[in-house]
Amino acid sequence: MIQVDEIDVSYGNIQVLWDLSFEISEEDQVVSIVGPNGAGKSTLLSVMSGLHPFDDGSVTAWGEDVSEMTPSEIVQRGFVHVSEERNLFGDMTVRENLEMGAYTQRSSLEETMQEVFELFPILEERQNQRAASMSGGQQQMLAIGRGLMAKPKILALDEPSEGLAPKITNRVFEKIDEISEEVTVLLIEQHVHKALGLADRAYLLENGEIVTEDTGPALLESDHIKEAYL
Template sequence: MIHVDGIDVSYDELQVLWDVSMDITDDDRIVAIVGPNGAGKTTLLKTMSGLLAVDDGRVELFGRDTAGLSPNEIVDLGFVHVPESRNLFNELTVAENLEMGAYLHRDEYEETIEEVYDLFPVLEERRSQDAGTLSGGEQQMLAIGRGLMAQPKVLALDELSVGLAPKLARRVFEKVEAISEDVTVVLTEQHVHEALELADRAYLLENGRVAAQDSAAALLESERIKESYLHG
């Protein structure tokens, strides 16, 4: 489904990804991209979403080279990115925000919104409330729900747990597990331990390079991860 082949990516003169490769197949349910702040996790997602161009290497989504495709065309292919900022329309209601996510699939709107409300009953309860008045956890659920409205094949979630209390973060992770039964999830996390417990497979990014990749279970047991990320 996703084939990232040796990409270099820069902001102006500053190169931040070096020779990054990643493969995600139909068999993958949850793949985590973990690593410290500044490692390049968001940059990798933005490149897959068509927001940044590669200097070298290529990104293939669902068999298509994405070079030259716009972010909307990439959504249309089935890759949907929920950014860390969540990008909600605070002055619009929950239902209106969900509707914005469905612009490609207007005809299936009713069915899809029912699925989203089944997954997140709190969004149905608050459907007429302005998004800006939701709690942090509810806003994260709305951002995920809006992503699902686009009927993705792959849902990419950037720093899911950022700004959430641990209990709420766990609840969001449980939703992600449910989503992954139907949709492949790629997520980034600075909380390496939590992400590895959730994911099936993971890539460790450090300083813009893939420092390790393996099953999440193997990475949890690896000395490299234990030494740098799992204490405390």
Template sequence: MIEATEIDVSYDGIQVIWDLSLSVPEDEGVIAIVGPNGAGKSTLLRVLSGLHPIDDGRVTLWGEDASTLEPSEIVEKGFVHVSEERNLFDEMTVRENLEMGAYTRREGLEGNVREVFELFPVLERRASQRAGSLSGGEQQMLAIGRGLMAEPKILALDEPSEGLAPQITARMFEKIEEISEEVTVLLVEQHVHRALSLAGRAYLLENGEIVTQDTGPGLLESEYVEEAYL
């Protein structure tokens, strides 16, 4: 389980997250974080993955203080963050990118590659192709597949549908639902209706603060969420 307790976060002295608390347990399916651009959603994921420090409060991963851990150690413990930028190795092949996702472990590598290919068959067909030559949707699949190679307990996805055509977006959400049957997915997503439809738990983040939380369907029924985001 990952827990953030009353955290404050800033960039260059400007506070962007205020007194925020949330918990992300294992075996939770999809947990969605929704809200407007600039609300602090991506920053929160960077904090949880050890890429950005907190000013106050506490973040724990499975009971351990996250401030004592390097990002690679956080990955080893089971929290994997697939960023909005994807950060693929463009000159490397699809398969090589997947193998890089398992840099913290080497046992069972081939089995994990096979599981990713079963989830995203197009990646098997593109296995020897340079990652930089893939379409946007294929690159997003590869970024998620690379994250799964680390065998996460919790997989954080930051805007996985960004820049994708509507048909590809629909397929992407189908894959996210499939992944969530085995791994908790912490989902930051601008497609609010789709994200909340999948989420067993959801947080609404505005101006760096959680303004409300509920089940995904519960937030969908909220008059405020409907007027502001749907």
């Protein structure tokens, strides 16, 4: 579905990604990219979402070159990015936020919203509540739910556990596991053990380069991962 081939990415004169290549196939349920802060993980998602240009290489989505596509066009192709910042509309209600997520899928809005409510019952309970007044965990569920309203083929989640208490983090990962049964999840996450435990394909990104690739369980057993991250 996605092929990233030898891309270089810079911010001004500072290069942050170097000859980076990876792929997401139809068979993947969860693809995890792990690594330290500053490795370039969030930048990679920004490139794939059309939010940041790349200097060299190529990115294709379902056989199409995305370099000239707008973020909206990339969403319409089926790649939806839920950012670390969540970017909710704080003064709008839960329902209104979900409706905004469905701007490319208006014909199936109510049906998709019911699917989101089944996955996250708290959102149905609080559908008339302002997003800004919700807890951090509820806001994260709303951000994921809004992403699902676009009916993605790939749902990219950037640090979904950021700022959450351990109990809520566990709940969010349970929901991610459930989502992956229907939608391929691209997961960027600091909780290496959880991210690799879910992944059937995983990449370690360090200093702007993919340094190793394997299944999630295999990477969990690697000496490098154990020494550096666990």
